[in-house]
Amino acid sequence: MHTADMSDLLGKATLRAKGQITLSARIREALHAREGDDVEFREEDGVVYVRAVRTIAADQAWFWSPEWQAGEVEASQEIARGETEKFDSTDEFLKSLGQ
Template sequence: MATATLRNNGQVTLPKAVRDALGVGQGDELEFEVTEAGTVEVHGLKKIRSDQAWFWTPEWQEGERRASEDIAAGRTTVHEDADAMFAHLNGDD
């Protein structure tokens, strides 16, 4: 169990184990969620550039997960060149 002391202006220094568990570092933000039970959940937030936010949508992440599973299972195809790859993707081969 980790503890911290509340200082002036509501400041708290998070112990390293807590920062590591949240996956946060200097400059990252924290989100505090008060549950109906009265407990507080803390979530680390990472800033993402708006032109890269598409990568973190649930749909894209699901595709990434499926692709990783396919690669791990050896379900891949090697093509001789880009034209062959696009022909395969288009169903022309």
């Protein structure tokens, strides 16, 4: 049996009659869980692991693709370095694109 250091204890919850538990704010924060997220349980060698699973709507999945996220990182880095341009009008912006 695994004996955890009690200083690692995030809290505890009481199992209710219908199999429901309420997670404390501290536990939800540790799981990065928000209302509406699923919570997934996995057992391995007698230890139960828990994690929050956030479902992404099909019409939003493109944003979370590795390619799009790489572009988001690149854009954030360019903004942080001050590599931006400001345009006073849509026409000016389109002209800069060669339109």
